[in-house]
Amino acid sequence: MSTEAVATIVRAALGLIGAMVICLIFVWKLGLICLLFMPFALAGHFLGVKLQKNEILNDAEEIQANSLASDAISNYRTVAAYGLDTMIAKEFSELIVGPVNKNLCNAHLIGLSFGYSQLMANVSLIFYLVIGAVLQKDDDTISGFHIFICSFVFIFASQTASNAQSYGPDITKAFLASIKIFTLMFTPTKINAIDEPPQKLLTVDHFQGEIEFKDVWFRYPSRPKQWVLKGFNLKIKANDCIAIVGESGQGKSTLINLLLRFYDVTFGEILIDGADIRSYDVRNLRA
Numbered sequence: 001m002s003t004e005a006v007a008t009i010v011r012a013a014l015g016l017i018g019a020m021v022i023c024l025i026f027v028w029k030l031g032l033i034c035l036l037f038m039p040f041a042l043a044g045h046f047l048g049v050k051l052q053k054n055e056i057l058n059d060a061e062e063i064q065a066n067s068l069a070s071d072a073i074s075n076y077r078t079v080a081a082y083g084l085d086t087m088i089a090k091e092f093s094e095l096i097v098g099p100v101n102k103n104l105c106n107a108h109l110i111g112l113s114f115g116y117s118q119l120m121a122n123v124s125l126i127f128y129l130v131i132g133a134v135l136q137k138d139d140d141t142i143s144g145f146h147i148f149i150c151s152f153v154f155i156f157a158s159q160t161a162s163n164a165q166s167y168g169p170d171i172t173k174a175f176l177a178s179i180k181i182f183t184l185m186f187t188p189t190k191i192n193a194i195d196e197p198p199q200k201l202l203t204v205d206h207f208q209g210e211i212e213f214k215d216v217w218f219r220y221p222s223r224p225k226q227w228v229l230k231g232f233n234l235k236i237k238a239n240d241c242i243a244i245v246g247e248s249g250q251g252k253s254t255l256i257n258l259l260l261r262f263y264d265v266t267f268g269e270i271l272i273d274g275a276d277i278r279s280y281d282v283r284n285l286r287a
């Protein structure tokens with residue numbers, strides 16, 4: 001989008017400016033009228049871009065459907081083992097009915113606005129020639145030659161402009177996508193394992209290996225309404241070998257994620273050899 005599309009848009013803009021200058025030199029009245037007509041010709045494009053923006057914004061139902069799908073896919077063994085495929089597919093279809101209908105309606109409006117832009121390209125042609133003919137009738141200094149120069153220069157310029165318009169929706173999508181990507185890239189990591197100043201090091205010499213979860217409350221940042229751990233307590237003595245058992249989705253893997261500091265606890269603390277794991281060097285802790 002930042003190469004081909006930008007080149008086309010620059011070409012279109014320069015074409016329009018050039019057309020205006022030529023028109024103003026040859027038949028300034030026609031040039032001014034063409035200029036006044038431009039907003040009507042370009043209105044369809046701006047409408048289309050606005051509608052495209054609406055289409056992309058996710059609504060609550062869509063987010064719910066997405067999280068259902070991602071849960072089902074990441075736990076596909078469980079889904080398959082209990083034969084829940086059709087049930088989940090049905091639930092998913094029900095959730096996306098709303099968003100699909102909304103987008104269908106929007107798609108037709110976008111189609112209409114695109115059709116309008118195409119129509120206006122042809123209407124402009126007639127408009128310029130007719131206005132030219134009318135002007136020529138009352139003014140002997142304007143020749144047919146001048147009218148043709150002005151009309152055609154404007155028609156070619158508007159064609160390039162409408163070609164550039166077809167990039168409009170893609171540019172909007174690319175623009176919104178790039179905002180997401182750059183936001184992600186520039187979001188500071190809460191737990192920085194790369195250039196955090198070294199903290200207390202866990203070394204083999206000092207390491208005992210006693211782990212304690214102390215009244216741990218935790219919810220994933222992406223799902224702030226759902227508590228995964230509510231006041232979880234567990235003490236594992238050094239050199240003990242334990243098993244953590246529970247239903248799927250009860251938070252077993254979450255305990256490991258917390259221990260390795262992929263996430264930090266919301267409340268409470270996790271201790272290794274009596275010290276909060278947040279006081280240790282992250283890379284060292286993970287190693």
Ligand SMILES: Nc1ncnc2c1ncn2[C@@H]1O[C@H](COP(=O)(O)OP(=O)(O)OP(=O)(O)O)[C@@H](O)[C@H]1O
Nearest residue numbers: 075220222223228247248249250251252253254255
């Ligand atoms: N990255 C995440 N973002 C948001 N929610 C998550 C994330 N990872 C897990 N969860 C949710 O947290 C809860 C606990 O998940 P977890 O993976 O810890 O369960 P588990 O006990 O390991 O399950 P399983 O036995 O299937 O491995 C689940 O409801 C899950 O949907």
Ligand SMILES: [Mg+2]
Nearest residue numbers: 249252253254
């Ligand atoms: Mg797990």
